[in-house]
Amino acid sequence: QKEVEQNSGPLSVPEGAIASLNCTYSDRGSQSFFWYRQYSGKSPELIMSIYSNGDKEDGRFTAQLNKASQYVSLLIRDSQPSDSATYLCAVNTGNQFYFGTGTSLTVIP
């Protein structure tokens, strides 16, 4: 059973703070890892991909991967109200994508 686990939240942070979203996965053979943002009533939008251990930064977003701990996280710096959405973690294992249930983030002005 290939599982991707996320804390469903909701997670609330004040505007300007750092939001930290976490994801664990069960299959050590997983190759690549993705974070999607999904606004209510919209489809998932890819915001970050990460393939090797360590950090990857893109603007206000930083993805962190630790394959030994089977853990991937997303940090959002200087959180804005427009960041309020559900964040989905996706893991590619055996050339197939597996999704978590998502973490709901609310940024409070």
Added chain:
Amino acid sequence: EAGVAQSPRYKIIEKRQSVAFWCNPISGHATLYWYQQILGQGPKLLIQFQNNGVVDDSQLPKDRFSAERLKGVDSTLKIQPAKLEDSAVYLCASTLGTRGIYEQYFGPGTRLTVT
């Protein structure tokens, strides 16, 4: 570059009726996916195509769902007959290929309501 296109965006049908959804992937993307997303859950894979061949349809309820990608480009997903529990958003996504490094992009989805 145009994204993944889907139609219709919304559909309301009665149970036991049939419905079809259409998807056109990003140009050049060989791999196409259909997902079902129920409110509050992550997308669940229904079927994956590589060109016009099926890679994985293990979670497709084959007694009522069917899908095809005859020319290796656009695809159609059909439900016949629909049940109340089929109410969900049906998402189409595509990648360049099947290798795990490829990023997956989603279309806008079709919201299906079965009454």
